[in-house]
Amino acid sequence: MGIISLENVSKTYMGNILFDSVDLTINQGEIVGIVGPNGSGKSVLFKMMCGFVFPDEGTVTVRNNKLHKKNRFPKDFGILIDRPGYIANKTGFENLKQLALIQDKINDKEIEETMIKVGLQPKNQQKVKNYSLGMKQKLAIAQAIMENQDVLILDEAFNALDHDSVKSLRNMLLDFKKEGKTILITSHNSEDIDALCDKVYRINQSKVDLVQK
């Protein structure tokens, strides 16, 4: 059994049948790409893996634990789903600090190091509401990786990033893979998928098919 498994999962979301009896296994240490047209259910698939939404039928298992209403909280997941989330009137550092304080696993220095790693300046006093889209994206990536999360689920993580940042993020993800982290990504840019992924699955007519190995 992989680190994340979907067994016979069906899901209808907002009236659309997104998944119909889907089986999918994600193994530890892989970079897996999920591709599919807009609205095909990539984000919903990720949300089911995180326990944010539940399948209508079937089971989602993370590290041998079935996700259900009383166990909807897989540990050590770093995510970027839908779009960045932030408190507009706080600085980037303050945003990350507020998230870090929840588990209290890392200190200020580690937050600053993560910010530098993704290309943000920790001492920048600019409020996030004044950040560019790319900076907000970098902030979202920073919160996903800052606590050395074991599984990274990154939905369109390359959006709005400049060429150098894309290159740097790709290298970072490959380094994470070497460390044994499991990474799931979506990207509209096939170059990102080709450069990074060990496996690629396509969501097609409510099924998830392996298209590249």
Add this chain to the structure above:
Amino acid sequence: MFKQIKKELVNALTTKNLILFAFIIFIVPLIQFLTVYNTYEFFKPIEVFEESISTIPAMIFPILAVLVYVPSFISEYKNNFLTYTRTRVNLNDYLVSKGIVNAILSGIVLFLMVFVTYLFVQFIEPWLGLVNYTPISESTGDVKNVFSSLIENSPFLYATIYAIWIGLNAALYATLAYILVLSLNSIFVAISIPFMGYHLLNFVSGIFQFPQFSPLSTLFPFNITAQPIWTVFVPFTVILFINLIIYKVYISKKEEWTFN
């Protein structure tokens, strides 16, 4: 959960919030005090105290209660920030902790607004000598309100119990706003409802000749003749039930949360 509540309480004590709390506790009643201290005839400090928390604080009471913590929560709610708390803490625990902190802080700040005003009027103002008290004569009548029996025992006890009552109601109104933010699509509507409801109930109870049941008269009962104590619990209970119904109908049954 207790740990999370403690964290949220500490997080809420930012410089910006402390300035806001200080404004509510000191400045709002001070503005009201400055408008009344030399324009009315006062016989006792307790009357100055009652006038200092009437009118302005009374009219904007729900706004003050909601202002304490709900805007901080909205800033997390509005821009998808809550999504990224969900991999770090159980969302239910997080939202319940926020709700409890909202009630606690609103209650404490509004309690202090009333209690500090009492301490000022009773102990500091006589030293400053701003108010000219008219000597009490045999012809001076006592104006009583629903809490007046306490004044006869001890003005301090009266102020303390009355401040607790205001704090409890502040927690109730702040909780109403909080659960409405979680339930409705429009944040503006959600935070407006406690204020609109407060004044709508005042209006309706006035129209139907039951001013003793208006939220204004049960919270600031200084312009209405003394009523039985149970009357003050009527609007309190109504709002408590509204909170419980909204929670039961919209929140407790919600299986999947999406934040916009």
